[in-house]
Amino acid sequence: MALTPRSLFLGLIGAPYASDLFTSALRIADAAVRKEHRVTMWTCGYATALTVAEASDRKPRDTLAWDTVYPSPAAVAAHLLDRSDGRLTWLICRYCAEERAAMNQMSGVRIRPPYEFVQRALAADVCLVLGTK
Amino acid sequence: MGSYLLVESRSDQESPDVTALFDLGTRLRAEGNEVAVFLVQNAVLAMHDETVHDLVANGVRVWADRYSILARGLDPEAHPAGVSLGGADDLVDLLMADGTTPVWH
Amino acid sequence: MGTILAIIERAHRGAVEQQYAHVLWLVHGLHRQSPMTVLLRGTAAVYALDAEPPPRLRLGGAELVHVPDYRAAMDRLRTDGATVLVSAECLDRVRSPGAPLLPGVTPVTAAEIAATAAACDRIWYL
Numbered sequence: 121m122a123l124t125p126r127s128l129f130l131g132l133i134g135a136p137y138a139s140d141l142f143t144s145a146l147r148i149a150d151a152a153v154r155k156e157h158r159v160t161m162w163t164c165g166y167a168t169a170l171t172v173a174e175a176s177d178r179k180p181r182d183t184l185a186w187d188t189v190y191p192s193p194a195a196v197a198a199h200l201l202d203r204s205d206g207r208l209t210w211l212i213c214r215y216c217a218e219e220r221a222a223m224n225q226m227s228g229v230r231i232r233p234p235y236e237f238v239q240r241a242l243a244a245d246v247c248l249v250l251g252t253k
Numbered sequence: 254m255g256s257y258l259l260v261e262s263r264s265d266q267e268s269p270d271v272t273a274l275f276d277l278g279t280r281l282r283a284e285g286n287e288v289a290v291f292l293v294q295n296a297v298l299a300m301h302d303e304t305v306h307d308l309v310a311n312g313v314r315v316w317a318d319r320y321s322i323l324a325r326g327l328d329p330e331a332h333p334a335g336v337s338l339g340g341a342d343d344l345v346d347l348l349m350a351d352g353t354t355p356v357w358h
Numbered sequence: 359m360g361t362i363l364a365i366i367e368r369a370h371r372g373a374v375e376q377q378y379a380h381v382l383w384l385v386h387g388l389h390r391q392s393p394m395t396v397l398l399r400g401t402a403a404v405y406a407l408d409a410e411p412p413p414r415l416r417l418g419g420a421e422l423v424h425v426p427d428y429r430a431a432m433d434r435l436r437t438d439g440a441t442v443l444v445s446a447e448c449l450d451r452v453r454s455p456g457a458p459l460l461p462g463v464t465p466v467t468a469a470e471i472a473a474t475a476a477a478c479d480r481i482w483y484l
Contacts (some may be wrong), residue, residue: 140262
């Protein structure tokens, strides 16, 4: 099914490490970008902490597989941004980030005021809000 | 008439509102809307449940995420009749179709 | 020291975030310090299934992420002497007829779960 490229706003407000929500959001963003849609990933809550500048590009070592490198969620986000040809925008909520000391974000992620959540959601052709606060 | 995409990510063991979402889908369909339910994450565990069978019987298009099925050690080829197997690409195509109202639960 | 009953009822808590560091990895690490009896319930009953290796996850044109391999963790638990139980009732909801279980996993009834709990010194939901 070939569709005209459109804009997609993904509002990821559920917490990471609780379900496969972040994984699903990434899968959707990846597929949408490959289909040449323009995607905005907006994170709230503790999802804002996934992309802090202090985050390593890899997870802590697995004592059972000492030499295996496991990319961090931040590294996966950076990879998607790098490979998106400008079709993926990653924004985080200032309120949520401030509350969680996550204001220092990695390159490529922009901090936006919370009122822009609704503005951007309504401005997009399609809006999907994933998870609950 | 409208078009709805209801993405269910939870098992009914995690949330009592799963059956409520399925009920919403059935009611929207009964009112003449096009309705698709896409099962992802733990919701694929309900693939064989009576509730999903009822959705299909009521004219709701039901999809199940192949990746979620495999990640949970289930057999994707054992999906019930009336349930289509799909992936992220299919979900995006449904999501981005003109005039569709999406809901994620 | 006694035995800890570790009840796992929530499954799949973040393939990208966790990769290797999922709840079964944690429980195995804890078991190496203090004996664990593991009970799988709810959506975590799927961890008892003898299934195919997990699917690969491709994002941004690459397979960066090591998706969680719960079978490997279950095997380590068994090898290191942990008792692994699964609620029979929960298993019936997720298991196709005849689908095999991983070796060393025992389905138990609600009555058997209660007896197990009574025999453990601590009961933790993890």
